[in-house]
Amino acid sequence: MNHSPSTPNPPAGPKGLVPIVRAMREGIPDLRYRIDDLIVTDDAAAVRLWVTGTHEGSLFGLAPTHRRFEVAQMNFERFREGRIVAHHRLTDELGMMRQLGIVG
Known part of the structure; x- marks a missing residue:
């Protein structure tokens, strides 16, 4: 189950992840991810990271701005029988939209 605000409940498995x-x-x-902290247990993982990149192509309907961004992100995963069964992602999407010049 995907509990991320911007992409809630895509189809499970690769079928839902590949288009994203x-x-x-x-x-x-x-696009680059820089991991600052990673905590892993038998049935969960948490990661605090930075996402960077340059908006050069259409992105979920947004025309390219050709601007760079750097935003914080946190991911929380739950595992069962070797598979992710729950995913929570928190990204500073407002900060990203501001850096891209899409919102003021």
């Missing part, structure tokens, strides 16, 4: 990753890679070809 494809859109991100097409819109932000230099």
Whole structure:
């Protein structure tokens, strides 16, 4: 179950993830993630990271701005039988939209 605000409940597994990753890679070809903290247990993982890139292509319907951004993100995963069963992602999407010049 995906509990992320901007992409709630896509289809489970690769079927739901592939279109999201494809859109991100097409819109932000230099997309990078820098992990600052990672905590892993038997059935969960938490990561605090930074997301950076340049908005060079269409991104979920947003025309390219050709601007760079850097925003904080946190992900929380729950595992069962070796598979992710719950995903929570918090991204500073407002900060990203401001850096891209989409909102003031």
